Amino acid sequence: MNTYPLRIRLSARAETYISMLVDDLIVGNVELYQLPTPLADLYNLGHHQGVASIQPLLDQARWDADRYYAEMCRRRPVPYPDGPSFATLQQRRRDMYELRAEEMQQAKGRA
Numbered sequence: 826m827n828t829y830p831l832r833i834r835l836s837a838r839a840e841t842y843i844s845m846l847v848d849d850l851i852v853g854n855v856e857l858y859q860l861p862t863p864l865a866d867l868y869n870l871g872h873h874q875g876v877a878s879i880q881p882l883l884d885q886a887r888w889d890a891d892r893y894y895a896e897m898c899r900r901r902p903v904p905y906p907d908g909p910s911f912a913t914l915q916q917r918r919r920d921m922y923e924l925r926a927e928e929m930q931q932a933k934g935r936a
Contacts, residue, residue, distance in 0.1 A: 835843070846864065849855040857865055909917075 843864070846855060846860065850857065850860075850868075857868060860868065
């Protein structure tokens, strides 16, 4: 049975101090380990509840990412009907890289 009031009240001084601690946590002026244990427990409870509330969305996003990656890796490139074949493109690239390598060797020989 819950014996707490509908809205738990703190003194104005306590509210100000806790609010200041929260602000300092956000900007990094204070670390979680520096908080009093009850405040750190409250922070951790909120964090765990927040993560748990979106865990199904995170799981679905990871599953989708894995599925899309597997699908992308499984497919072969679509050939262009009017363009050169994939083998022809590979040979052109090979020739281009060999020509560039020869040019670099010649440039090194001149230097």
